[in-house]
Amino acid sequence: MLQVEGVSKRFGDFIALDGITMEVPPGQVFGLLGPNGAGKTTLIRIITRITGPDAGRILLDGKPMTQEDVAHLGYLPEERGLYKKMKVGEQALYLARLKGLTKADATKRLKDWFERWEIDGWWNKKVEELSKGMAQKVQFIITVLHEPKLLILDEPFSGFDPINADLVRSEILRLRNEGVTVMLSTHSMPSVEELCDNIGLIDKARLMLHGNVREIRKRYATNTYRIEYDGNRVALGNALSFTGELVGAEEHEDHNIARVRITKGSTLNDVLRQLLPSVTIHGVQEEVPRMHDIFIRVVSEHQPEAVAAEMTE
Secondary structure (H helix, E strand, C coil): CCCEEEEEECCCCCCEEEEEEECCCCCCCCEEEEECCHHHHHHHHHCCCCCCCCCEEEEEEECCHHHHHHHEEEEEEEECCCCCEEEEHEEEEEHHHHHCCHHHHHHHHHHHHHHHCCCCCCCCCCCCCCHHHHHHHHHHHHHCCCCCCCCCCCCCCCCCCHHHHHHHHHHHHHHHHHEEEEEEECCCCHHHHCCCCCEEEECCCCEEEEEEEHHHHHHCCEEEEEEEEEEHHHHHHHHHHHCCEEEEEEEECCEEEEEECCCCCCHHHHHHHCCCCCEEEHHHHHCCCCCCHHHHHHHHCCHHHHHHHHHCC
């Protein structure tokens, strides 16, 4: 669907993007990740043709992207921008017309969306009367109203309460299931795990990580397992011998839980064979790292002080 080939961008002496190459598959949700200042917004502005690259190119459906292709994009920027003195319906209709919809078609689609999201009572209210979250709901509707084939959302959950955040998540998944390609720029790692099929992680203007979310999580796995068991913890630790290392333990009313990291060269079966004579095992589950942990690990290798600040915001 969307290909970024060797894209670089400078602002004076500052390198915003340094040879970014990645692919956004069609009909999927692609997470664009990275700390503040990593270059995500610059890349989005190049894709949407707000600015141009110094080197490289953007391809849409295998062809160099043109200004005419912008009509098939939907872009919700992080900086929200509605005219505060205009009425909600009037402004939504105006922006929809700018995207090529007729007045009749735009009015029908807007009324359908407003009714479905239970905000039809806002039509004649001025934008300045809306809360931040309410205004964002209006902007989201305007962004998707013309049914773009590529939807770019920059921090779409910012300012939303949990109920409305879930509403937007549901709409993103619905649009994906209908064949829309979604690029999602967000700091919300739970949203990445819940929504994204693929990700690209940019740090210091370079692409540090790129690929399928499930495959990346498996790649960063530490060969650690949660083992539910009954028996003595000391006996379990002693039984591991050379096949595994006990890295954590919890006691519960029903079963105890041990976190065991398997030693290089050994397998889970090796560990279980050693444990079974000493304890009763009720369940085994591999610990797959969260995207939150992978994000911190990758970025902290390059700028640990930035990660600390990023995750405390």
